[in-house]
Amino acid sequence: MALTWDSRYELGHERIDAEHRIFLDLIADFGNFVNNNEPLDKLARTLKEICKYGDFHFLSEENVMVDCHYPDYEQHAKLHRQLLAQVGSKLYKLTKQQITPGEVFEFLFKWFALHTTTEDKKLVAYIQGC
Numbered sequence: 001m002a003l004t005w006d007s008r009y010e011l012g013h014e015r016i017d018a019e020h021r022i023f024l025d026l027i028a029d030f031g032n033f034v035n036n037n038e039p040l041d042k043l044a045r046t047l048k049e050i051c052k053y054g055d056f057h058f059l060s061e062e063n064v065m066v067d068c069h070y071p072d073y074e075q076h077a078k079l080h081r082q083l084l085a086q087v088g089s090k091l092y093k094l095t096k097q098q099i100t101p102g103e104v105f106e107f108l109f110k111w112f113a114l115h116t117t118t119e120d121k122k123l124v125a126y127i128q129g130c
């Protein structure tokens, strides 16, 4: 499954879009490694990288929200924290082989696609006038 950037992820904020491209690239890497049956250790390392990058990217978005007095800041930031907790749990389950790499990939991609096209879209629409 080739995972590529799609125009529906393009929100019109240069830095957020740039960070989203990297985030999606990392998820695509994970998907390619799953398809190539790469060792569990490599998948776990990539998932850790996704988690660290997600943490950075979410803080980056949240700083923009605070600067622009975004009214849905608390709710949006909560979704970010939930995702990081979920990725941590998936990482644990992956290393214990309680979840398949394909399930982890599907979870990551669905989250990215949904969050970007709903919550982040609302955010970018608001901060355009900031």
Ligand SMILES: [Fe+2]
Residues within 6 Å of the ligand: 061, 076, 080, 115, 119, 120
């Ligand atoms: Fe977000």
